[in-house]
Every structure is written in C-alpha cells, then in structure tokens.
Amino acid sequence: MVKFDYDFVVIGGGPAGRRAAIQASKLGKSVAVVDDQKSIGGVSVHTGTLPSKTIRESVLSVTGWRDQHFKSRQHRNGVQEMQDSISSRLATTLGDEVEVIDNQLARNNVTVLQGKAKFSGLHKLAIQQNIRGRKTSFSISASKFLIAVGTKPFRPKxxxxxxTTVIDSDGVAANLPMPKSITVVGGGVIGLEYATIFSTLEIPVTVVEARERLLEFIDRDIVANFVHQLTEHGISLRLGRTIDKISLDDDNHPTILLDDGRQLRSGMLLFTAGRIGAVDSLGLEKVGIECDSRGRLVVDKETLQTNQPHIYAAGDIIGFPALASTSMEQGRQAACHAFGVPINCSGSSFPLGIYSIPEIASIGLSEDDAREQGFQVEIGIARFQETSRGHILGNCQGMLKCIFDLNDRALLGVHIVGEGATELIHIGQAVINLNGGIDYLSDNVFNFPTLAEAYKVAALDAYNRMPKARLRA
Known part of the structure; x- marks a missing residue:
C-alpha cells in the first residue's frame, strides 16, 4: 500500500473546491485545499460572483432604482458618496463570506495550504509559498485530486x-469606476450585468457584441423584453459588430473603430468577451492532461474525471454553465464518486440566473428548444403588471413565461425577466423536477399579493388557450 499525505487534495478554494473538500471530509477522508489567494473563496468571492452581485445591490440602494416608478425625480448622491457606500458594502460582504468559509473548512478538519500548486507527478504536487516575503516550497502527495482553479478574464493582445481606462471585469470588481461614459465589449452575462449597473448609475453605456443576438441560450421572448428594457434605459446596442482597432487619446480615453467603419468614443472601455481557464502554471503536462484553446479541461460528464481517473475537475474550468451553484454541486459529486459514494441527484434541471438590472432566470426548455425536440406546446405568459404585487413594487415591466406539453400537461420550462426573477425561478425548478404541470400551477393557491402569483396567471393563460380536447374533464 502506498502511503499518501492526504486522501484528497483540492486545487482551488472556490465554490467547487470547498464543497468537494467538505464532502470528502464528511466521508472520513483526510483533505487539503491548496489556494494561491491571500484568503479563501476563489474568483467567486474575490472578483466574480459576490463582488458583482454586491455592487449591483449597492447601486440599486444608492440610486433608489426600486422606487423609481413612484418618484418623478430621483435624489442622486454625489459620486464620491456612492463609491464610498459601494466600497464599504463590498468590503463587509466579502469579509463576512471569507470568515464563513474559513469556519466551515476548519469545522470539517480541512487543511488549507496557501500557495501555488503544480503537479510534479501523478500523485504529487509541488507547493510554492510566499508568506510575508518569505519564499518556501514543499511537496505533498494524495490518492486523488480535484482541479477547481476556475477562470480569469480573457485578455487578447x-x-x-x-x-484605468481600458479594464476587464476584475478591474471593475476591485474598485467600481465612475466614468463619464463607458463602452462594454462583450454582450454575455458578465458584460450585461455590468452594463446595466453603469446604466443605473446614469452613465451612458454602449454594448458591442459580435453575435447578432444577445443571450442565445435564453428564451427569445425573454430576451426581447430584456432588450426593450435596456434600450428604454438608454443603453445603446451594437450587435453583429466586431472591433477593428482601439486607439487612446492623450487622456487615455479609448476610441473604438468597428468593422462597419463607425467609431465609438467613451471615457472607459470594459472588455468582457470571454474567460480562460487558470491552468497555465498547474504543470498539467506532468500528468498528461491537456486543455482546449480557452484553458478548459475535458471531463466525463457523469463522473467528472479527466483522462487520469484519479484526477477530477469541476466548476468553471470545465465550461458551461460556469455558475457558482452548479460548480458547488459538481464539486460534491466529484468527491462522492472519488470515494465510491452513490450520488442522489435532486433533479435533472438546474436554474440559470443573470443578475443584470432587471434580472433574468431560466430553467428547462425554451419554446424553440421544446418545438425542435418534437413537443406539442402551449405557452402561458404573465406580465408583472397583471399582479397586484407588481404594482405595489412599481415592478411592472417584467414577465414570466411557462412552456407546457400539450400531451401530458407537464411543465417543460420557465423563463423570467424582472426584479426577483432569480428567486421566483425556484418554484418552477421544484415543479419541473417533481414532474408537475399546468394543473398544479392553475389549482395552487399563492399568497396574495406576491409576484409568485404570476405562475398561476401564466398557467391560466395557457389553460384558456388550450384546445378543448386537451382540457381536463
């Protein structure tokens, strides 16, 4: 028997890594997490998920965005006051989150090693540390590994x-800038989240996206409603356009030349067109693992094993959907498989959440996907203006769309745009994963007044348009 230092070593302390480490520890295994940040949490805590969502919540608070429907004139705090408020909330939130993670790992007897990890053999890692200016290195061995190093912004040459004036999403998270105008290159999730944050601060925003359509993985009706709200709030969209050249003036303000010859001038450029895996210093060549052109690792989708059976990968490093929620579950499943524990999945559908202003959330099939897969469908739509809660909140522009199967009346998908969408989607998640459908939603009693009542409105909307032969006796 080969004696290893640990049963399980996790490289990366983000959502996937820490969930995997805690799960393995609960199975009675000796576990270590190696992370090269000053504090635990990974991209999710320090530059990604939590910072952007905290900034979003702070901006909604300091601008009074949620009350705009009832105010003919908004009171705006000064720039410095807003920045101070956002920075204070960000520091408090992230500090509290790091403390919670530290306590969770300590309670579960997970060893945390600060340093850069590099494979030196199939079962060995070399750890390089730099603590208070003192550089040291040592090696550890393990029976099994999980690579959960996440991603970093793609920075083309x-x-x-x-x-300062040309930044990526990490630069925004570190210190929210307040330019006079901004161009966001990349109309994906990160780009749209920050574009709507800046727009809410009444900063003119232009979004440049190479694809003809935003958010192609989201239902068309939801995207159409979202785009309408974006343009209504003054965001300019340049879809189907690519960048030919970027030049800086004497004040370092960028001018972008598009492929159609148009020029865009702004006080700042935020580049959010993609992310790459943070694998360049892992020494993957030592263990025979290769990555694609964006630094992502290929794994077996069922087991999360790489081509080396004792080395797993989870989280953003394996690509779509690259969500903190799914990353955590992937980490747990990898740890369970590594030590022979059966995995009980709670359901086949997981929710997507986009924390733009307004929010977008989705689960299950879109209308187009359902029709392409051969389903006969009926659509139910509820607009927030049809709910009393929507009027109370001044939240009338949102909508909820349900996709139902005409044959067995099952709920196939739910898609929402509007404030609160990322919370509301979990009702649809439960109904889909528990094989519910239009009858449950139309018969169920929801608290009044709530936005959740939109599910009943959507179900009745679909029910009223079903062919009579399809209706319940």
Whole structure:
C-alpha cells in the first residue's frame, strides 16, 4: 500500500473546491485545499460572483432604482458618496463570506495550504509559498485530486489594457469606476450585468457584441423584453459588430473603430468577451492532461474525471454553465464518486440566473428548444403588471413565461425577466423536477399579493388557450 499525505487534495478554494473538500471530509477522508489567494473563496468571492452581485445591490440602494416608478425625480448622491457606500458594502460582504468559509473548512478538519500548486507527478504536487516575503516550497502527495482553479478574464493582445481606462471585469470588481461614459465589449452575462449597473448609475453605456443576438441560450421572448428594457434605459446596442482597432487619446480615453467603419468614443472601455481557464502554471503536462484553446479541461460528464481517473475537475474550468451553484454541486459529486459514494441527484434541471438590472432566470426548455425536440406546446405568459404585487413594487415591466406539453400537461420550462426573477425561478425548478404541470400551477393557491402569483396567471393563460380536447374533464 502506498502511503499518501492526504486522501484528497483540492486545487482551488472556490465554490467547487470547498464543497468537494467538505464532502470528502464528511466521508472520513483526510483533505487539503491548496489556494494561491491571500484568503479563501476563489474568483467567486474575490472578483466574480459576490463582488458583482454586491455592487449591483449597492447601486440599486444608492440610486433608489426600486422606487423609481413612484418618484418623478430621483435624489442622486454625489459620486464620491456612492463609491464610498459601494466600497464599504463590498468590503463587509466579502469579509463576512471569507470568515464563513474559513469556519466551515476548519469545522470539517480541512487543511488549507496557501500557495501555488503544480503537479510534479501523478500523485504529487509541488507547493510554492510566499508568506510575508518569505519564499518556501514543499511537496505533498494524495490518492486523488480535484482541479477547481476556475477562470480569469480573457485578455487578447490587441486590447490595450491599462488598468484605468481600458479594464476587464476584475478591474471593475476591485474598485467600481465612475466614468463619464463607458463602452462594454462583450454582450454575455458578465458584460450585461455590468452594463446595466453603469446604466443605473446614469452613465451612458454602449454594448458591442459580435453575435447578432444577445443571450442565445435564453428564451427569445425573454430576451426581447430584456432588450426593450435596456434600450428604454438608454443603453445603446451594437450587435453583429466586431472591433477593428482601439486607439487612446492623450487622456487615455479609448476610441473604438468597428468593422462597419463607425467609431465609438467613451471615457472607459470594459472588455468582457470571454474567460480562460487558470491552468497555465498547474504543470498539467506532468500528468498528461491537456486543455482546449480557452484553458478548459475535458471531463466525463457523469463522473467528472479527466483522462487520469484519479484526477477530477469541476466548476468553471470545465465550461458551461460556469455558475457558482452548479460548480458547488459538481464539486460534491466529484468527491462522492472519488470515494465510491452513490450520488442522489435532486433533479435533472438546474436554474440559470443573470443578475443584470432587471434580472433574468431560466430553467428547462425554451419554446424553440421544446418545438425542435418534437413537443406539442402551449405557452402561458404573465406580465408583472397583471399582479397586484407588481404594482405595489412599481415592478411592472417584467414577465414570466411557462412552456407546457400539450400531451401530458407537464411543465417543460420557465423563463423570467424582472426584479426577483432569480428567486421566483425556484418554484418552477421544484415543479419541473417533481414532474408537475399546468394543473398544479392553475389549482395552487399563492399568497396574495406576491409576484409568485404570476405562475398561476401564466398557467391560466395557457389553460384558456388550450384546445378543448386537451382540457381536463
């Protein structure tokens, strides 16, 4: 028997890594987490999920966005006051989260090793530390590994990043800037989240996206409603356009030349067109693992094993959906499989959440996907203006869309745009994963007044348009 230092070593302390570490520890295994940040939490805590969502919540608070429907004139705090408020909330939130994670790992007897990890053999890692200026290195061995190092912003060479007027999403998370105007390159989830945050601060925003349509993985009706709200709030969209050249003036303000010859001038450029796996220093060549052009690892979708059976990978490093929620579950499943524990999945559908302003959430099949897969469908739509709660909140522009199967009346998908969407989606998640459908939603009693009542409105909308032969006796 080969004696290893640990049963399980996790590289990366983000959502996937820490959930895997805690799960393995609960199975009675000796576990270590290696992370090269000053404090635990990974991209999710320090530059990604939590910072952007905390900034979003702070901006909604300091601008009074949620009360705009009832105010003919908004009171705006000064720029410095807003920045101070956002920075204070960000520091408090992230500090509290790190403390919670530290306590969770300590309670579960997980060893945390700060340093850069690099494979030196199939079962060995070299750890390089730099603590208070003192550099040390040592090696550890393990029976099994999980790579959960996450991703970092993609920084192509033709973009003149300077950390002040041309930045990536990490630069925004570190210190929310307040430019006079901003161009966001990349109309994906991260780009749209920050574009709507800046727009809410009444900063003119232009979004440049190479694809003809935003958020192609989201239902068309939801995207159409979302785009309408974006343009209504003054965001300019340049879809189907690519960048030919970026130049900086004497004040370092960027001018973007698009492929159609148009020029965009702004006080700042935020580049959010993609992320790459943070694998360049892992020494993957030592263990025979390769990554794709964006640094992502290929795994067996059922087991999360790489081509080396004792080395697993989870989280953003394995690609879509790259959500903190799914990353945590992937980490747990990898740990369970590594030590022979059967995995009980709670359901086949998981929710997507986009924390733009307004929010977008989705689960299950879109209308297009359902029809392409051969389902006969009926659509139910509820607009927030049809709910009393929507009027109370001044939240009338949102909508909820349900996709039902005409044959067995099952709920196939739910898609929502509007404030509160990322919370409301969990009702649809439960109904789909428990094989519910239109009858449950139309018969169920929801608290009044609530936005959740939109599910009943949508179900009745679909029910009223079903062919009579399909109706319940």
């Amino acid at each position: 033709n973009i003149p990043f300077n950390g």
